[in-house]
Amino acid sequence: MAFSLFGIGKDHSGDTKNKVVEIKVEQIIPNRYQPRKVFDQDGIRELAQTIDEHGLLQPIVVREYESAKYEIIAGERRYRAVKLLNWETVPAIVEKMSDKETASLALIENLQRSQLSSIEEAQAYRQLMDLNHLTQSALAKGMGKSQSFVANKLRLLKLIKPVQTAILDHRISERHGRAMLDLDEKQQREMLMRVVNERLTVRQTEDEVAKTLGRPLPSELAKQRAEKKRQELADLEGTPTEEIEVEESLKIPSQEKPKKKVKANKQHKKASTSKRSSKASDGRLALNTIKKSIKLATDNGFTITTHEKDNDDTYQLVIEIPKKQ
Secondary structure, three states: OOOOHHHOOOOOOOOOOOOEEEEEHHHEEOOOOOOOOOOOHHHHHHHHHHHHHHOOOOOEEEEEEEOOEEEEEEOHHHHHHHHHOOOOEEEEEEOOOOHHHHHHHHHHHHHHOOOOOHHHHHHHHHHHHHHHOOOHHHHHHHHOOOHHHHHHHHHHHHOOHHHHHHHHOOOOOHHHHHHOOOOOHHHHHHHHHHHHHHOOOHHHHHHHHHHHHOOOOHHHHHHHHHHHHHHHHHHHHOOOHHHHHHHHHOOOHHHOOOOOOOOOOHHHHHHHHHHHHHHHOOHHHHHHHHHHHHHHHHHOOOOOEEEEEEOOOOEEEEEEOOOOO
16 A cells, blocks of 8 residues: 555555455445545546446455455545446455554545545544544644644534534535634524525624624724725825935945836825825924935945934934045
8 A cells, every 4th residue: 555654554464465356346335434424426427437438447445344345445436436337346456454544544545635625624633643542743744734734623623513514515614614613502503504594704704703702803803904004005105205215325236126116096196195295294204204314324334424403493404424434
């Protein structure tokens, strides 16, 4: 076998039969640890049609759990397809494996195919941990995932069964389920009914959950963050053009970078121009702009001396720059 995670697929001292044999379909049962709960019937029919036209290119893998009785290790979709075609026998490779190895391999094979729903994936992780006595960290390392990824999947198992089933049946999304994690069982049940009947979006669900728990609404928090970001951008765009030009001219050669063109819509340009006009009338702003330019120059290694005086009607600022730096 190609799998070697958690000691699975290691040599069994010559006991493994690697040749392909024909086994009666009626002697085969699905894997009892198959993590996939929902099979795409249209996909199975398409696979059956392909097998009918081209034959079974890859044998299924089974183990003999009792005399003349076999359990699928890998290839349940192929098994379902040949049953649909009413085949009497199917090509198979027989492996000798323990219950633990069979279960673990079935789980790993399906996880690596990345075709499981989020709930099926979480259940598979939990079963692997229980079967092999693994910590979240060890499982994550073995599966090539981060521990936080595995932990977040496992949290879905805290949802009540009806919510998990709704995710399995694609009636709600994984994100809907995550939004309900902090609710108790009764609240989850009520929220599930609302999500399905009212067709709530994820954001609406998050808001309704927040209302139930007496928390700030995520949508309002998102608006506040967006407004803060917009204001920050507006403040930056409101910087006088003269200040930007001075800053660019004072950059030392080693720090020069190609200027990027910034596009803005006409409406925003008008707002920015209006803002600059109103601010330009403020003498204090002009003075601060000059000071920023001076600071930028000194930060770049220039020696500059300033003398500032606050008169009744004017600000006086004398700047001395030695010719030789």
